[in-house]
Amino acid sequence: MQLGLIGLGKMGGNMRDRLREAGHEVVGFDRNPDLSDAASLEELVGKLQAPRAIWVMVPAGVTEATIDALGALLGEGDIVIDGGNSRFSDDGPRAEKLAESGIGYIDAGVSGGVWGKQNGYALMVGGSDADVARLMPIFESLKPAGEFGFVHAGPVGAGHYAKMVHNGIEYGLMHAYAEGFELLEKSELVQNVPGVFRSWREGTVVRSWLLDLMDNALTADPHLDELKGYAEDTGEGRWTVEEAIRLAVPMHVIAASLFARFASRQDDSPAMKAIAALRNQFGGHAVTKS
Structure with a gap:
């Protein structure tokens, strides 16, 4: 399966490696050109075949801006997956905004840290049944081998709530x-x-x-x-x-x-200073001067 991946830091870069080892085609974008497969978001989107799926793994401070930028570049049938540690209450408004352009949205809680490339990533996802089903080949390759490590927790927001x-x-x-x-x-x-x-x-x-x-x-x-x-x-x-x-x-x-x-x-x-002062006041207990 083809996937765009934005953010190739410690987790994103390892996720790209794990997916490629499983046979998926991953096109990555990062602000660090030494890590990136595309020079810009526009180039990333252009390298993907519609309907596209793009996974966002960026720091919380730039997640909203990144998803907004994608919303202007993607179209009907495409899906955005936010795998960062976003607050669950941000997911609903994002999904509604993207839906105006026919773009699906999945929130994915990702656990595994720097060990995920080797051991797999525990995934807790929220989104529609159809969107989650379409991304299952990606989820199956990222999760640990065996029965456990993945849950479709509920609708949009449920994945980040579970995480x-x-x-x-x-x-x-x-x-x-x-x-x-x-x-x-x-x-x-x-x-x-x-x-x-x-x-x-x-x-x-x-x-x-x-x-x-x-x-x-x-x-x-x-x-x-x-x-x-x-x-x-x-x-x-x-x-x-x-x-x-x-x-x-x-x-x-x-x-x-x-x-x-x-x-x-x-x-x-400061709180412990106050306690020391009160003990000294009511009981004459010794205090330690700074």
């Missing part, structure tokens, strides 16, 4: 491993923390790919001395918590893991 929740769960899982690591590190008894994590990789209920990656990190840096305890977030955790508030769903773990990331960015927490 949002997936990433929220990821926040919670990562933070559970992180808290366990800190406790093991501070224990007077445990002398081989990397070995403990490694032992969990088989035969335990906490084994997972994230645990495998934790083992990789601890093998390279047993006490994580080379890292600073600072963690960014890319939005999906915030959106998950916002949806939990909207739908009145208790979300203690995911919310706490998101707030922990905020705390990681504070060199000297």
Whole structure:
């Protein structure tokens, strides 16, 4: 099958390689001419046979502009797939705007990171039955081998919604491993923390790919001395918590893991200063001066 692919960074470039290895014809476009198969979006569209399918894998800040540009170049029967980490609420308006020109739209939540080329990408897609069915040869080649790794989650928006929740769960899982690591590190008894994590990789209920990656990190840096305890977030955790508030769903773990990331960015927490001041005021407890 023929596919246009916009954005050939770490994930997009690996997706192009995986699809080509599966026998698909992929025409890629990237702002970096060393990576690109086309000099412009116009040239990319011109190299594709109608009805076209173009997958967009660009940073969130330029997704809207890229899809708008495609909307002016594509026509009846073409399909745009957004595989970036877009907010699900953006998908409906995009689909409606493209539909005015007869262009279909699929939102695809993509998980797999830099390992996807080798292991495959878990795909959560939203869109019409007809559009999804037409792209199934592409989805089948991108997903991991076997029964799992793909879902048509529902109509437009459902794919990015599912990926949002997936990433929220990821926040919670990562933070559970992180808290366990800190406790093991501070224990007077445990002398081989990397070995403990490694032992969990088989035969335990906490084994997972994230645990495998934790083992990789601890093998390279047993006490994580080379890292600073600072963690960014890319939005999906915030959106998950916002949806939990909207739908009145208790979300203690995911919310706490998101707030922990905020705390990681504070060199000297104003909130903890206030707590120290209050303890000193009501109980005369000692405070540490800056």
